[in-house]
Every structure is written in C-alpha cells, then in structure tokens.
Amino acid sequence: MLLSIRGLEKRFSGARALAGADLEVAAGSVHGLLGENGAGKSTLIKALSGLVRPDAGTIRLDGTPVTIDGVAEAEALGFRFIHQELSLVPHFTAVENAFVGRRYPRRGPFIDRRAMAQAIAEVARDIAPDLPLDVPAARLTTGQKQLVEIIRALTGAPARLVVMDEPTASLSDGEARRLHQAVRRLSARGVAVIFISHRLDEVMALCDRFTVLRNGATAGSGAISEIDRPGLVRLMSGREELAAAPRAVPAQSPAVLTVSALPFGPGEERISFAIRSGEILGLYGLVGAGRSSLMKIVWGARGHDEGEIRLDGRRLRPGSIGDRIAAGGAYVPEDRRHEGLITSRSIAENLAIADLTAVRLQPGLPLTGLGALKRRALAIQAALAVKMGSPFDRPLTLSGGNQQKLLFGRWFGRPIRLLILDEPTRGVDVGAKAEIHALARRFAEAGAAVLMTTSDMDELLALSSRVLVLAGGRITAELDGAALTPARIIDAAFQHASRKDPAA
Amino acid sequence: MTGFVRRFGTLAALLVLIAAFSLVSPGAFGSAGNLINITQQMTLLAIVAIGATVVMAVGEFDLSTAAIVSFGGILAVTLFKLGVPPPLACLAVLLAAAAFGALSGFVVARFEVLSFIATLSVGTIIGGVTFWLCQGATLFGDIPAGFRDIGRGTLFGLPTLTWWLIATGLAAWLLLDKLEIGRRLYAIGGNREAARLAGVRIVPNTMFAFTVSAVLSALVGILLTARIGSANPTGGGGYLLSAYAAVFLGMTAFREGEANVPGTLVGAAIIAVIGNGLTILGVSTFLQDIITGSIILAAVLVRRVGRQGG
Numbered sequence: 001m002l003l004s005i006r007g008l009e010k011r012f013s014g015a016r017a018l019a020g021a022d023l024e025v026a027a028g029s030v031h032g033l034l035g036e037n038g039a040g041k042s043t044l045i046k047a048l049s050g051l052v053r054p055d056a057g058t059i060r061l062d063g064t065p066v067t068i069d070g071v072a073e074a075e076a077l078g079f080r081f082i083h084q085e086l087s088l089v090p091h092f093t094a095v096e097n098a099f100v101g102r103r104y105p106r107r108g109p110f111i112d113r114r115a116m117a118q119a120i121a122e123v124a125r126d127i128a129p130d131l132p133l134d135v136p137a138a139r140l141t142t143g144q145k146q147l148v149e150i151i152r153a154l155t156g157a158p159a160r161l162v163v164m165d166e167p168t169a170s171l172s173d174g175e176a177r178r179l180h181q182a183v184r185r186l187s188a189r190g191v192a193v194i195f196i197s198h199r200l201d202e203v204m205a206l207c208d209r210f211t212v213l214r215n216g217a218t219a220g221s222g223a224i225s226e227i228d229r230p231g232l233v234r235l236m237s238g239r240e241e242l243a244a245a246p247r248a249v250p251a252q253s254p255a256v257l258t259v260s261a262l263p264f265g266p267g268e269e270r271i272s273f274a275i276r277s278g279e280i281l282g283l284y285g286l287v288g289a290g291r292s293s294l295m296k297i298v299w300g301a302r303g304h305d306e307g308e309i310r311l312d313g314r315r316l317r318p319g320s321i322g323d324r325i326a327a328g329g330a331y332v333p334e335d336r337r338h339e340g341l342i343t344s345r346s347i348a349e350n351l352a353i354a355d356l357t358a359v360r361l362q363p364g365l366p367l368t369g370l371g372a373l374k375r376r377a378l379a380i381q382a383a384l385a386v387k388m389g390s391p392f393d394r395p396l397t398l399s400g401g402n403q404q405k406l407l408f409g410r411w412f413g414r415p416i417r418l419l420i421l422d423e424p425t426r427g428v429d430v431g432a433k434a435e436i437h438a439l440a441r442r443f444a445e446a447g448a449a450v451l452m453t454t455s456d457m458d459e460l461l462a463l464s465s466r467v468l469v470l471a472g473g474r475i476t477a478e479l480d481g482a483a484l485t486p487a488r489i490i491d492a493a494f495q496h497a498s499r500k501d502p503a504a
Numbered sequence: 505m506t507g508f509v510r511r512f513g514t515l516a517a518l519l520v521l522i523a524a525f526s527l528v529s530p531g532a533f534g535s536a537g538n539l540i541n542i543t544q545q546m547t548l549l550a551i552v553a554i555g556a557t558v559v560m561a562v563g564e565f566d567l568s569t570a571a572i573v574s575f576g577g578i579l580a581v582t583l584f585k586l587g588v589p590p591p592l593a594c595l596a597v598l599l600a601a602a603a604f605g606a607l608s609g610f611v612v613a614r615f616e617v618l619s620f621i622a623t624l625s626v627g628t629i630i631g632g633v634t635f636w637l638c639q640g641a642t643l644f645g646d647i648p649a650g651f652r653d654i655g656r657g658t659l660f661g662l663p664t665l666t667w668w669l670i671a672t673g674l675a676a677w678l679l680l681d682k683l684e685i686g687r688r689l690y691a692i693g694g695n696r697e698a699a700r701l702a703g704v705r706i707v708p709n710t711m712f713a714f715t716v717s718a719v720l721s722a723l724v725g726i727l728l729t730a731r732i733g734s735a736n737p738t739g740g741g742g743y744l745l746s747a748y749a750a751v752f753l754g755m756t757a758f759r760e761g762e763a764n765v766p767g768t769l770v771g772a773a774i775i776a777v778i779g780n781g782l783t784i785l786g787v788s789t790f791l792q793d794i795i796t797g798s799i800i801l802a803a804v805l806v807r808r809v810g811r812q813g814g
Binding site for chain 2: 322325340
C-alpha cells in the first residue's frame with residue numbers, strides 16, 4: 001500500500017474535525033474521497049499536506065510511519081495538491097507556471113527556457129496533448145488551468161500521490177471529460193490520485209476505489225465496482241438520496257421575463273427567450289458557451305448595445321442593476337467568495353446590503369440600526385434554517401451550504417419577480433443542496449420567473465421546467481417534457497463544440 | 505482573551521505610552537495642559553487621516569491628500585488677496601477640492617484605474633496649480649484676523665483646533681459606522697464585485713469617498729494657514745505618510761484589518777504623543793522620525809506575529 005492512514009484524530013478548539021479516519025490508497029489507483037461538507041475531507045487532506053498536525057493516528061508511506069510537519073516535507077514525500085482555488089500566475093504561460101517554486105534548469109547563470117519548454121512539453125504530451133503551452137494562464141479556460149496545475153504537480157521531484165480537491169466543480173461536461181483522461185494517464189504512470197468530488201456519477205465513472213467520511217470517521221470504503229450510487233449517498237448522509245421532484249409544468253401563465261434579439265456570442269447572433277411566471281428555465285452549455293455572460297447581461301452587470309430585456313413589461317436599461325432590483329430582480333452569483341459575499345463584513349450586513357432601507361433605525365432616516373440588522377438576520381436564519389452563531393460573525397465561519405443560503409436570504413423581504421441562479425449549489429453538500437432546490441422552487445411557486453444555469457446535469461434535470469442549450473453563441477435546443485433527457489441536452493451542447501471548443 | 509488584546513491592544517499601547525512619558529516627565533508631559541495641547545497638535549494630522557480612512561473604507565488610496573492641503577492654504581490666501589470675504593473664500597476652496605476629489609474617484613471607479621496612479625497624477629496636477637497660483641512663494645499678509653481665529657485660541661475652555669478634531673471625528677464616525685452610505689463604502693472595500701452585483705453603485709459611492717478625503721484635506725490646509733498665518737506651496741508635504749501611518753495603526757485597533765475612525769484617532773494620538781513626549785525629553789526631530797517609524801513597524805509586526813501564533 002502506497003499510503004495507509006489509520007485512526008487519524010484532530011480537534012479544533014473542542015470541535016472534532018477528525019475522529020478516527022482511515023484511508024488506504026494503492027499506487028496507480030484513482031481513489032474517490034467522499035463526504036458531505038464538514039465530514040473531515042479537508043482536514044484529512046491538510047494533515048497530508050503538513051498544514052494540520054493530527055492529535056492521534058498514523059500515516060504510513062510504503063509501510064513506514066511518517067510525520068509531516070510542513071508543506072516542504074509533504075512535497076519531499078512526493079505528495080502534490082491541486083486545490084479548488086487555482087493558484088496560477090495569470091500572465092505566466094503553462095511552462096512558466098509549472099516552474100514556479102521549482103528548481104529551474106540553467107545554462108550558466110541564466111534560466112534555460114528551452115530546457116523548461118522541453119521538460120513541460122514531455123509531460124504535457126502524456127497528460128494533456130492539446131493544451132496550449134505558450135498562452136498566458138489568464139487566457140485559458142478553467143479546465144485548461146486545471147490541466148496546467150496537474151502538469152505543475154508532475155514537474156520537479158517525482159510525484160507519488162496527487163490530491164485533487166473538487167477539480168471539476170466549475171467545469172462543463174466536455175472539459176471534465178478531458179480532465180478525467182488526464183487523471184487516467186496519471187494513474188497509468190503509477191501515480192496514486194485522491195479525487196474529491198461531489199459529483200457521484202463522475203466518481204463512479206473515474207475512480208476504482210472509494211472512501212466515505214462521515215463526522216470525521218471513515219463510514220465505508222471499498223471497490224467502486226461493488227457499490228452503486230444510492231449506496232454511496234447512504235454512506236455519506238446516512239439517508240436515502242432525495243429524489244427529484246416531478247417537474248410541475250406551469251399552466252399558461254404570463255411571461256415575466258422577455259429577452260428579445262439580444263446580440264450574443266462571437267458571431268453576434270440574436271437570441272430571444274421568455275420565462276413565464278412560476279417557471280424555472282435551465283440554461284445549459286459547455287464552459288465557454290457564454291452562459292455566465294448571458295446571466296450577467298440579464299442581471300445588468302454587463303451592458304448590451306441592441307436587443308431588449310423586459311421584466312413584467314417594464315424595459316430594463318442595459319447595464320443597470322438598479323433597474324432590476326427596483327423591478328423585483330434577485331441574483332445569486334456563481335462564485336460565492338468573489339462575487340457573492342463581502343467577507344470582511346458581518347453576516348447581518350451581507351444580508352442587508354441589497355436593501356439597506358429595510359434595516360433603518362427610523363423609516364425616514366438613512367441610519368442603520370444594529371437591532372434592525374440583527375432582527376432581519378435572525379428572521380432569515382429561521383426561514384432558511386441557516387446554521388450560524390451570532391449574526392455579527394463573519395460569513396466565512398459558515399459552511400458552504402449555509403454561505404449559499406445567505407446569498408438567497410439577501411433578497412428576502414421584497415417581492416421577487418425574477419430570480420437568477422448561476423451554479424446555485426456549487427461546492428455544497430447533499431443535504432444543503434436539497435434545501436436550496438426547495439428554496440428555488442418556493443420562489444417559482446410564488447410566481448417568480450427563475451433563470452438558472454448549472455453544470456450539474458442532475459441539478460438541471462431536477463429543477464428545470466424547460467431547458468435551453470447554448471452552443472457557439474446560439475440556442476441549439478429548447479427542451480421540455482419528455483424531450484428533456486441528458487442525451488438530448490448533451491447532443492445539443494456539442495452541436496458547435498467541435499468547431500468552437502478553445503481547447504481543441 | 506486574545507480577542508480582547510486584538511481589539512484593544514493598540515489602545516492599550518497608547519495608554520502605556522502616555523503613562524511612560526508621564527513617569528519620565530511628570531511635570532512637563534503629564535500635566536493636564538500638555539495633554540490638552542496634544543489633542544490640538546494632533547488635529548491637523550488626524551483630520552487628513554480621517555479622510556484617508558474614508559478612502560481606505562472603499563479599499564483605495566488617496567495620494568493627493570498632501571497636495572490638497574498645500575493647495576487649500578494657497579488658494580485661500582490668493583482669494584483673500586483678491587478681496588474675497590473669508591467665509592466665501594473657504595467655501596470656494598472646499599468646493600475646488602471637492603471637484604478634484606470627485607475627479608479622482610471618477611477615474612478610479614469608472615475606468616478602474618489603480619487609485620495609486622490616479623491620485624498620484626491628480627496630486628501632481630494640483631501641485632502644479634498650487635505653484636502657479638503662488639509662483640512658488642510662501643504667501644504672507646492679507647490674512648484677516650477673524651479668519652485666523654478658527655485655527656488658534658480657545659473656545660469653551662478647549663483649544664479651537666481640538667473642537668475641529670471633535671467635530672470631524674464625530675461626523676466621520678457617524679458617516680462610516682451609522683449612516684447607510686458607510687455600509688455601502690465598506691461593502692465596496694470588502695468586495696467590490698459582490699457589492700456591485702448586490703446593487704451597490706460603485707461610481708457615485710467611490711466618488712463620494714474621494715470627495716470627502718479631498719474636502720477634509722483642504723480643510724486642513726485652511727486651518728493650517730489660519731494657525732501659522734501664512735501659506736506655503738509645500739506646507740502639506742508632511743501629512744501624507746503620517747496620515748496613512750495613523751490609519752494603518754488604527755486598522756490594528758477595534759476591528760480586525762479594517763480602516764475605522766476610532767482606530768485612526770488612536771493611531772494619530774500615538775504619533776502625536778510620541779512626537780510631543782520626545783520633544784519634551786529633548787530628542788532631536790530626526791531621531792523622533794526614526795523612533796516613530798520603528799514604533800509603527802513594531803506595532804504592525806507584533807499583531808501579525810500574534811495572529812500567526814493564534
């Protein structure tokens with residue numbers, strides 16, 4: 001056994017993060033590490049990377065006990081970590097990024113760029129043959145950046161174990177597939193991979209073994225071939241998977257949002273669609289198909305020159321977020337940390353920032369009342385079942401699912417006519433996912449038009465009453481009812497991908 | 505316990521400094537008269553620092569403050585020479601400064617120019633205008649006695665300057681901590697994109713912050729001129745670095761890592777106490793700068809090391 005962890009325990013100021021976790025990983029295997037948020041996955045990984053010192057338990061490498069006191073020691077043992085938040089230098093190419101923090105090949109006192117390029121080209125040929133190596137990281141897609149991280153992990157001293165923390169969370173299916181190929185090539189080289197993911201289908205397809213953590217302890221492990229998806233969900237949550245509620249197709253209700261002749265995509269083609277009251281419209285497309293950009297135009301975070309967007313018949317000025325909010329719009333962005341939460345301010349202020357008039361000391365005065373802030377926060381906490389301490393704590397003290405609920409709660413207390421959801425449950429555990437889905441349905445049932453995009457096929461199918469597929473700047477399919485199947489969606493998403501995919 | 509040290513450690517450092525100087529020099533430093541005098545000495549620095557605090561709340565820097573202090577004094581005296589009545593002249597100075605501040609804020613927010621660069625450029629322009637107005641000379645004379653009273657003497661038993669400190673400090677604290685616009689400014693400083701997507705308007709709010717900073721700097725230029733009875737085109741030069749030193753010291757107080765008005769006042773007081781105390785002890789001004797700089801560095805380092813340990 002390459003890596004063998006037994007009975008790992010760790011407490012943080014009283015709270016048990018790990019309570020006897022076991023993990024065995026063989027060389028050349030792809031090992032799925034599963035568990036809800038807070039199950040102890042990240043603490044376990046931090047123990048491997050030397051960021052956390054376990055209180056008890058052993059870590060053995062090739063049967064020999066090791067203590068890992070720091071990042072450098074983890075590196076020396078051949079452990080490599082690819083975190084969810086990528087850490088590439090934006091204006092460096094893949095080659096330059098791969099050597100950051102590594103020993104540069106030299107000719108005399110100078111860096112030998114040719115040797116660098118050769119070394120990386122060799123690794124890339126094996127792992128990701130179609131990755132452009134001479135393009136700055138800023139111009140690469142998220143999926144391509146992941147590939148650069150993998151190449152970087154293989155540069156320098158030989159890697160024995162690569163840990164990937166939700167690498168496909170923000171990738172479309174096409175890009176995820178490319179990443180899976182790279183992972184398989186890694187394992188073919190004899191490198192062990194620990195693969196953390198919330199996407200069970202992916203784990204079933206990619207991994208050969210699994211370990212499930214629950215409440216800091218190993219709840220089960222074994223060969224993927226001997227377990228099925230419901231079995232994994234049972235192990236993770238101790239309960240059955242929440243079945244998708246049947247899609248209630250709304251009756252002929254009036255259109256709430258109408259988007260007409262909006263110039264879009266590289267060819268400036270015009271797209272038009274409408275969402276009726278009570279309807280959840282799912283938008284699907286590969287990364288780079290322009291989903292997020294379309295959502296931002298509808299929300300007014302980006303302008304548009306032609307075309308028209310109307311909410312309840314009122315024309316919304318291009319690029320005016322204020323117009324949307326005034327007309328009853330609400331937006332839950334894709335990236336909680338960078339576009340959603342103001343992490344330096346309290347939970348209560350994060351809930352109030354979209355409408356500070358709701359927390360006034362006196363209705364007529366522009367003074368914010370601490371009591372009003374607190375009351376609003378507690379009301380939202382109760383309505384959404386947010387697990388939090390004080391409303392004046394910082395939002396990052398909460399789990400991912402609870403942080404996500406704050407972004408919904410921000411819009412509470414006013415009539416919502418349009419709800420825009422960009423990847424509503426990214427990095428959220430199974431339980432909170434179901435709650436957030438229920439929340440989105442609740443807004444729809446109250447008469448709002450919901451515009452959602454997600455890369456998670458299960459989520460798309462569970463929530464949408466209708467799906468639009470974007471490819472190459474066009475709507476390539478509009479699917480509902482019996483036509484709404486994964487095969488039809490994927491087929492439409494790839495209609496232009498062969499020509500337009502930047503990675504090809 | 506560590507939380508308490510974190511919130512109030514900087515305030516404690518100020519009290520320790522005062523106690524130490526009082527022990528060494530009980531008669532001169534520790535007297536009530538001198539302590540009140542310190543509040544007067546810190547006023548001009550503190551007002552510039554309060555302006556800097558408002559700009560730091562939106563996560564930006566304003567490097568034009570020193571230039572605006574000099575500009576404020578020179579423009580005021582230039583208008584006096586033209587026979588403009590003092591109240592009108594002061595209003596004109598504040599409005600001119602507001603226009604410069606709004607310009608910086610607009611460039612920073614609308615075109616997403618780094619505030620370092622934008623305010624360095626605007627500050628350079630203001631410096632040029634200042635030298636052009638006075639032809640590079642210090643301006644004396646034509647300064648009405650009534651005008652000079654806003655920067656000297658006492659009112660209800662406290663130095664007039666101390667009242668300015670109290671008034672601007674209170675107003676800025678209300679602005680940042682109590683008024684809605686303060687929440688918006690801090691939201692922009694905390695996460696500009698998140699604030700924008702939640703409906704906070706970036707351009708007008710950022711312009712407002714820079715305008716406040718510019719107006720307060722110009723006010724300091726006016727008060728400085730009233731106090732010393734002349735205006736010098738480089739008179740504000742010393743305020744930029746010490747003002748930001750006060751803000752950074754203040755960011756270590758009360759609230760973790762955020763510019764805040766009470767903290768800035770404590771920071772300005774620390775700088776003023778060190779300056780006053782060392783002068784009383786007869787330490788040369790060069791050595792004073794070295795000591796002040798070292799103390800600020802030490803204060804910030806102690807907190808960083810403390811945080812890594814905790």
